[in-house]
Amino acid sequence: MHPSYQALYRATVKSAATLGGALLQGMLARALARMPGEAQASTDVVERNLLADAATVLADHSAALLDSFPQALLAEFAHALAGGRGGALTFDSLPLLGEEQVRDNVDVLRVTQDVLEAVRPELGELESLLAAAQGPGTPGRHPLRPEVFVRALHRLVQQSPVAATVRRRWLRHLGAELGTELAGLYRELTATLRAHGVAAAAPAMAAAPPPSPERQTDLTVRELQRLLAGELDLAAPGNRPPFADTEFSATIPAAFEQLREMRQVDQVMQQLRQRQAAVPDPAGEGRSLLRNALLLxxxxxxxxxxLEVVRLMVDxxxxxxxxxxxxxEAVRDLEPALMRLALADPRFFSERQHPARQLLEQATQRSLAWADEGAPGFAEFAGALREAVEALLDSRAVGPEVFQIALDTLQGAWAEAQPRGRRLREKAVRALLRAEQRNLLAERIAQQLAGRPEAAGAPAEVMSFLGGPWAQVMAQARLADRGxxxxxxxxxxxxxxxxxxVQPALAMRVFPHRQALAERLRHGLASVDYLPAETQRWLSTFDVLQEHAAMETAPPALPETPAPPGDTWLAALEAHDSGFVPLPAVSSAAEHPVWPPELPGIDLQPGAWVDLLGATGWERWQLTWASPHGLLFMFTDATGTARSMTRRSLQDRLAGGSLRTVSAHTVVDGALDAVARVAWRNSV
Known part of the structure; x- marks a missing residue:
């Protein structure tokens, strides 16, 4: 990201949140103007009454909705910045949804599709400018996407204390007006970016829908739910799977039949591999033949x-x-083994701990450590993965055991590649745990010191010191004390x-002990590795304050003293051991974090991959650890090097665009979520 664009990108997101009230106000005005007429025009008496009631209640609740919408929008912005998975439209959520929730999410998806169509030209132009401001790498992954606004609207409606029938009509009619209002907001943001000199580096690009599977599918949400619940197996009680949990669950003839079928599949797989070795198959015709053979x-x-879910997942x-x-390519080549497994174990993809799913998840997640194939270490990673895929394709075993063997082999190879990195990460975690524990205690101590009677008239410089570094000293001493x-x-x-x-009314009684006090302060600050130059600055400040307190004169103007840290503080050794990335310095209040309230939480979880803007450009890191109280976060790269930052730093970088999510959840989760979205679209 161009340095001058970081504040602009941040301000653009803030502007969208600030304008959320006006956005909803326009939607409310349009909806309230249209709903009574539509109610009167309805030929369905029940619908006419429901819609008229919904319009009346909407007018009564308009003020409350306007007050609540900015916070709902901020919550969804924060979720999107951290790469959230989009609410209930996920593969994992399907077994948990009842009929009412299915109907509710179909409504949300329908509104999202309508809004996307309404804003496609404006969205494309805005995203081309955001991509230029943000830099290459993650087009279309900003928090201003239409689905984020729809989710905020849905959140707002769901939190309203009204009947479900009213909420559904609110969402439908407010959603129908969102496209028009959002298009206007996009045009306004686009004009602002252009006025600040941002020019699109490429044609508008991110408004296109995701690539569709190679052929259409009639998969629906209900079918997926039945599969995950095991209902489809129950529909054919005489055909229990021969590779079930119990040893005697299948009859002998059924087992022989399965073996015969597997031999046929093995023959097709062998022919496919021979054909691929002789002639490359970029069009995937061989895989199509195998799919057809498996369907038989x-x-x-x-x-x-x-088989259909596996096909869509792999695609x-x-x-x-x-x-x-x-x-x-490794994933494509693995498809035959996965589809053969699906015949015997139809729900392996829905069981997170299944060796086949674990193999897919760990291989694809680890591969995100490299942004290009020429990066150090990728060739070794790809070679080990290729060997595992070859072994799986050569195996004639059907159950999960062969995938477990391949997974264990890969994990061993990965562990051997970074023994030093693992030791360094463990050292970093110990330092960060110690720092969080001390900071939590220091916060309580600072509050106690501020409440002392002597603190009432103390200079601001002294209270900043006591609430900052000295509270850390006292906390460290208490944690280390064993007596x-x-x-x-x-x-x-x-x-x-x-x-x-430092107070004239009390200073004479302690003035003779100034030297002993200075030594005590110096000794305490050294116990937390406080920088000597900073220690001397504080002591010099206290010397001036004490001299004038003793003479009962006003001290001269002193250099500006920083306020007690609102962020988590690390000692020099802790910062070194954990690769600490400090919060960027700001030159004015205008450059401080821009969110009107603080971002409502961080959704990033260990395992997420991010790009972090460094001195030489974007760098790829994985969030590998978060402290128990969420104050500190540790990232590692492909070499095992550790970097850490505070919660505030992470929030600011996410909001400002200098840290962007590559994958907040596993790639396999994303692929299965895409399968769920296909089913949702077919269910609309």
Missing amino acids: QVRRPAQALA NLAADPRLLPAVQ GSDDPGGYAAAAATLLRS
Whole structure:
């Protein structure tokens, strides 16, 4: 990201949130003007009454909705910045949805599709400018996408204390007006970006829909739910899968029949591999032949549906632009083994701990460590993955065991590649845990010091010191104390002495002890590796304050003293051990984080991959650890090098665009979510 564009990108997102009230106001005005007329025109008496009631209640709740919408919008912006998966439209959520929720999400998807069509030209132009401001790498992954606004509207409607029938009509009619209002907002943001000199580096690009599977499918949400619930197997009780959980669940004839079918599939697989070795098959004709051969082996509805899910999942994985070409090809080549497994184990993809799903997840997730195939370490990673795929294709085993063997082999190879990195990460985690524990205790100590009677008239510089570095000193001493002392190190007494020494009414009684106090302060700050130059600056400030307190004169103007840290503080050694990335310095209040309220939480979870803007450009990192209280986060790269940052730093970088999510959840989750979206679209 161009340095001058970071603040502009941040301001653009803030502007969208600030204008959310006006956006909803326009939607409300349009909806309230149209709903009564539509109610009168309805030939369905029941619908006429429901719609008229919904319009009346909407008018009554308009003020409350306008008050709540900015916060709902901010929550969805934060979710989108962290790469959230889009609410209930996920593969994993399907078994949990009842009929009412299915109907509700179909309404949300229908509104999203309508809004996208209404804003496509404006969205394309805006995204081309955002891509220029943000830099290459993650087009279309900004928080201003239409579905984010629809989710905010849905969140707002769902939180309203009205009947479900009213909420559904609110969403439908407000959603119908969102496209017009959002197009206007996009035009306004586009004009602002152009006025600041941002020019599109490429034609508008991100408004196009995602690539569709190679052929259409009639897959629906209800069918997926039945598969995941096992209902399709129950529909054919005489055809229990021969590879079930119990040893004697299948009859001997059924087992022989399965073996015969597997031999036929093995023959097709062998022919396919021979053909691929002799002549490349970029069009995938060989895989199509295999799919057709496997379909002939289907004996139960669950098998047919499982093969379709696997096909769609692999198609989505192989088309994912975040995966490098070598990884995409490995996924395509793995498809025959996965489809053969699906015949015997129709729901392997829905069981997170299944070895086949684990193999896919770990291989694709680890591959995100490299942004290009020429990066150091990728060739070794790709070679090990290729060997595992070859072994799976050569195997004639059908169950999960062969996938477990391949997974164990890959994990061993990966562990051997980074033994030093693992030790460094463990050292970093210890440093960060220690820092969080001390910071939490220091926060309580700072509050106690601020409440002391002597603190009422103390200079601001002294209170900044006590609430900042000295609270860290006292917390460190208490955590390290094993003797049960009330005041380990005498640091609480030193704080009381310092407070008296800088106030004219109390200073004479402690003035003779200034040198001892200075030594105590110096010793305490050294215990937390406080920088010597900063220590001397504080002591010099106290010297001036104490001199004038003793003479009962006003001190001269002192250099500006920083306020107690609102962010988590790390000692120098802790920062070194954890590769700490400090919060960027700001030159004015206008450059501080722009969110009107603070971003409502961070959705990033360990395992997420991000691009972090460094001194030489974008760098790829994985969030590998978050502290128990969410104050500190650690990232590692492909070499095992660790970087850490505070919660505030992570929030600011996400909001400002200098940290962007590549994958907030596993790539396989994303591929299965895409399967779910196909089913949702077919259900609209």
